Each structure stands twice: as structure tokens, then as C-alpha cells.
Amino acid sequence: MSTYTVHVTIENKPGINDPEGETILNDLVLKGNYSSVTKIRSAKMLKFTIKEKDKKSAEKKVRKLCDELRIYNPMVSQITVDVF
Amino acid sequence: MKVGVIVFPGSNCDRDMYHVLTDVFKVDAQYFWHEKKLPSNLDAIILPGGFSYGDRLRAGVIAAHSPVISDVKRLASRGMPVLGVCNGFQILVEAGLLPGVLLKNTSLGFMCKWTHLIVENNKTLFTNRLKIGQKIPIPIANGEGRYYADEQTLAELKKNNQIVFRYGEEINGSTMRIAGVCNKEGNVVGMMPHPERAVEPQINPIDCKPASLIFESLFNTIGVTH
Numbered sequence: 001m002s003t004y005t006v007h008v009t010i011e012n013k014p015g016i017n018d019p020e021g022e023t024i025l026n027d028l029v030l031k032g033n034y035s036s037v038t039k040i041r042s043a044k045m046l047k048f049t050i051k052e053k054d055k056k057s058a059e060k061k062v063r064k065l066c067d068e069l070r071i072y073n074p075m076v077s078q079i080t081v082d083v084f
Numbered sequence: 085m086k087v088g089v090i091v092f093p094g095s096n097c098d099r100d101m102y103h104v105l106t107d108v109f110k111v112d113a114q115y116f117w118h119e120k121k122l123p124s125n126l127d128a129i130i131l132p133g134g135f136s137y138g139d140r141l142r143a144g145v146i147a148a149h150s151p152v153i154s155d156v157k158r159l160a161s162r163g164m165p166v167l168g169v170c171n172g173f174q175i176l177v178e179a180g181l182l183p184g185v186l187l188k189n190t191s192l193g194f195m196c197k198w199t200h201l202i203v204e205n206n207k208t209l210f211t212n213r214l215k216i217g218q219k220i221p222i223p224i225a226n227g228e229g230r231y232y233a234d235e236q237t238l239a240e241l242k243k244n245n246q247i248v249f250r251y252g253e254e255i256n257g258s259t260m261r262i263a264g265v266c267n268k269e270g271n272v273v274g275m276m277p278h279p280e281r282a283v284e285p286q287i288n289p290i291d292c293k294p295a296s297l298i299f300e301s302l303f304n305t306i307g308v309t310h
Contacts, residue, residue, distance in 0.1 A: 071141065075232070075233075
């Protein structure tokens with residue numbers, strides 16, 4: 001068994017608007033003259049520390065629990081899973 | 085007859101709901117802590133508003149895994165009237181008892197104001213005393229109240245007449261200004277606005293009769309006369 005860090009990033013699907021990201025872009029970043037920034041999407045990240053036999057099973061276990069326990073709502077959100 | 089008011093850690097409209105049931109409408113009500121079993125001789129279940137589990141992760145999602153929810157599901161499947169208000173609506177959605185999802189308001193802020201609803205479906209167990217198109221003055225108080233349904237869900241909602249209430253004005257970015265929906269059978273209803281804050285003239289500056297009819301519809305359903 002090894003210890004892995006698994007980052008789960010939860011963000012709105014592309015078609016779902018993200019008022020938080022839009023506000024950060026329009027009212028902070030663009031007003032701060034960073035005009036090369038064209039888009040900001042906000043997200044929530046959960047960092048799991050997990051003991052599993054390998055990287056693959058760590059990812060599989062975290063993906064399973066995210067689906068089963070509705071860590072994200074599949075109607076509006078998607079997740080990205082990174083294992084370290 | 086008895087109405088069960090479910091209490092989660094962080095519920096804060098449970099007392100208002102209990103007060104309205106017992107003091108305003110003089111019906112029997114009982115609190116049920118979310119870890120308790122629900123007796124099957126209840127006549128209705130209400131999930132009140134609040135901030136269960138501090139809205140951690142997402143409003144309603146942690147409470148949706150509470151032990152009491154399996155009882156709510158079982159009783160709902162037998163046709164028991166179930167109403168979720170505000171956080172109660174969020175919990176019913178996260179528990180899969182109602183379709184759609186509630187997102188952060190487009191304002192990004194907590195909104196607390198009076199608005200009005202338009203009745204879209206008066207066949208549910210909580211709207212049978214109301215008329216289609218009837219206006220209900222009522223307050224909202226939420227941060228994650230923007231109802232969203234994808235195209236497929238929306239088509240189902242329309243087909244099955246599951247849109248119960250719509251806001252009379254654009255308020256928070258909800259799909260089709262939807263404020264409340266029901267399950268296909270019409271015995272489970274969820275709504276973001278607070279009917280329990282709108283049934284007494286002392287605190288309703290407009291007209292408390294329409295919101296009272298939501299409760300009176302329930303009493304009509306379960307055979308209590310007023």
C-alpha cells in the first residue's frame with residue numbers, strides 16, 4: 001500500500017454559465033488591465049489523501065466515491081481527477 | 085393527523101414551519117431529528133429551510149445522505165405528501181426525489197426579498213386549492229436558488245406537468261423562472277420561496293391568503309377541514 005494524493009477539480013460543464021468566473025474576469029482582472037485574459041472559469045478542488053496499492057486503483061476509488069456520493073452533480077458539473 | 089418536520093444539523097426554518105402548522109393552522113406536528121426513523125403513520129413530511137451542514141460541498145448534498153432520507157423515499161413512493169422548502173427543496177433534488185438542480189444565484193449573493201409566484205400546476209397535493217395563474221406574494225431567502233434543468237429534463241418537466249410555481253419576475257436566473265417543481269406523481273413538491281413566512285398578516289405586507297392555500301391544499305389532501 002502506498003499513499004497517494006488525488007486532486008478532484010469540480011467545475012461547471014462548458015454550457016453552464018459560471019457567474020463567479022465571469023465576475024472575477026470582468027470586475028477584477030479586466031479592470032486591472034490584464035486585457036490578454038479572455039476567460040476565467042471558477043472551480044472547487046478537493047484534495048484526497050488515500051492509501052491504495054497503486055496509482056490506478058487510487059484514481060478508480062476516488063472516481064467511484066465521487067459518483068456514488070454525488071461529490072459533483074452530473075447534470076451541471078464535471079470532474080477532472082489528477083493523481084500524484 | 086400529524087405532519088413530520090425533519091430537522092437536520094443547520095436547519096433554521098424548522099421552528100417557523102412548526103409554529104405555522106401548530107399555532108396558525110392548529111394541526112399536529114412533530115420534529116424528527118435526521119438520524120431518527122420516521123413512523124409510517126405520518127400524514128405528511130416537510131423538509132424545512134436552513135443551511136444543513138453549512139451548505140458544505142453543495143447546498144443539500146450532505147443532508148441528502150442522512151439516514152432519514154431513506155424513510156422519506158420509502159414513504160414518498162407510497163404516495164405520502166412531501167414538501168421541501170428552500171434548503172428542503174435542495175435536499176430533495178440532491179436526494180434524487182425531484183429533478184433538476186439549484187445553482188448559485190446569478191447575483192452571486194444571498195437574496196432575501198419579497199417576490200411573487202405564479203401557479204402553474206394546481207393538481208399537486210400542495211396546490212389543489214389554488215388556481216392556475218394565481219399570484220402568491222412570498223419571500224425568498226437563499227444563495228443557491230437558481231433552478232436549472234438541462235433540455236432533456238426540462239422537456240420531461242413540461243410533458244409531465246411538473247413545473248408547479250414560476251416567479252412572476254426575473255429574479256435569480258432560474259431556467260424558465262422556475263421556483264418549484266414536483267415529481268411525476270405530484271405528491272413530492274419542492275419550492276425555493278418560504279410559504280411559512282407568508283401566512284400571517286403580521287409579517288406578510290401584501291396578502292397572506294394565497295400562501296395559506298399551499299398549506300390548506302395539504303390539509304384538504306389529508307382530510308383536515310379548516
